[in-house]
Amino acid sequence: MNQNPHLRPSKTAVVLLNLGTPSAPTSKAVRAYLKEFLSDPRVVEIPKVIWWCILNGIILPIRSGASAKKYASIWLPKLGSPLMHYSRLQAKELGELFTNQGHSVLVDLAMRYGEPSTKKVLDELKAQGMERLLLLPLYPQYSATTTASSFDEVFRVLGTWRDQPELRLIKHYHDNPAYIAALRDQVLEAWDKDGRPDFARGDRFVMSFHGLPKRNLMKGDPYHCECLKTGRLLGESLGLERGQYLVTFQSRFGKQEWLKPYTAPTIEKLAKEGCQRLDIFCPGFPADCIETLEEIAMEAREIFLEHGGKDYRYIPCLNSNPKWIEALANIAHDHLQGWPLSSEPEAVLNERNERAELAKKALT
Numbered sequence: 001m002n003q004n005p006h007l008r009p010s011k012t013a014v015v016l017l018n019l020g021t022p023s024a025p026t027s028k029a030v031r032a033y034l035k036e037f038l039s040d041p042r043v044v045e046i047p048k049v050i051w052w053c054i055l056n057g058i059i060l061p062i063r064s065g066a067s068a069k070k071y072a073s074i075w076l077p078k079l080g081s082p083l084m085h086y087s088r089l090q091a092k093e094l095g096e097l098f099t100n101q102g103h104s105v106l107v108d109l110a111m112r113y114g115e116p117s118t119k120k121v122l123d124e125l126k127a128q129g130m131e132r133l134l135l136l137p138l139y140p141q142y143s144a145t146t147t148a149s150s151f152d153e154v155f156r157v158l159g160t161w162r163d164q165p166e167l168r169l170i171k172h173y174h175d176n177p178a179y180i181a182a183l184r185d186q187v188l189e190a191w192d193k194d195g196r197p198d199f200a201r202g203d204r205f206v207m208s209f210h211g212l213p214k215r216n217l218m219k220g221d222p223y224h225c226e227c228l229k230t231g232r233l234l235g236e237s238l239g240l241e242r243g244q245y246l247v248t249f250q251s252r253f254g255k256q257e258w259l260k261p262y263t264a265p266t267i268e269k270l271a272k273e274g275c276q277r278l279d280i281f282c283p284g285f286p287a288d289c290i291e292t293l294e295e296i297a298m299e300a301r302e303i304f305l306e307h308g309g310k311d312y313r314y315i316p317c318l319n320s321n322p323k324w325i326e327a328l329a330n331i332a333h334d335h336l337q338g339w340p341l342s343s344e345p346e347a348v349l350n351e352r353n354e355r356a357e358l359a360k361k362a363l364t
Contacts (some may be wrong), residue, residue, distance in 0.1 A: 020113035025071035178327035207238035211249035
């Protein structure tokens, strides 16, 4: 790579931000991941000294081994972590789509916790000539625990740079038409394959989002409202009536009250009330992960069947659905307007270098 900055094209970059994943389904790797994740004050709002004792004395010793077994149950042969695999695939296919559209845009993936770290990715992009940076979180619904935390880490890294890039942030896209259309396409694809639920018979469609403590909502986090809007828009786009679909919240942890209704108790209640078929989808997760593949596709299925349900159908996340990649591109384009999306011609670079040399001589 030419080290002369005047001969190096200035690049526009899009970085997809996701939460992260253990490097392996082992107790050691899971412990390291959980320690970093649960040490984030954006995630756990408990006084640091108290939480340090709870985390290191109780949670990590107990949960690391149990969580490792769950990760092992969903680990992909030869591909590893599903979240990593699909997130990388989304970045790769988004980059290819930009190229096919005639754009020269750097596209990469950074994880908030674990690898590839935000610092590593930004440093590599800087070395490639990044001058403009668009952050596109893989969190459609904004929350301080996810979106803000990922932005915090980007700010921390850029705070050490002398020459910072132009920066733009995508806060959320929970109601973006392209995103809703991609969700609809994913559901309809499953229904075209397996048949549509018989809602008149009592079949139901559940949209499960990751949960948060209720106090986050009370303190002003808009996540709950944005999840409800996504659910409403998706339900309407599928032609469903209220009552045929439900929005629930999963992954509850601890004794405090979380966003309701809770997914697992709702599934149990539906089964006991005679619901024979339940289709479930996780619109807030663009990529399948432990929360969708283990908690929803496995654990929730057992709950439904154990309490009288007959037919439980998990609909995979967006993953590499072409409509989703197109939606990512549309969302990015909305925020890239005004920035150059092509490489500078060699003649422009040479002229810039010549002017720099002339200025340099004038100073000597």
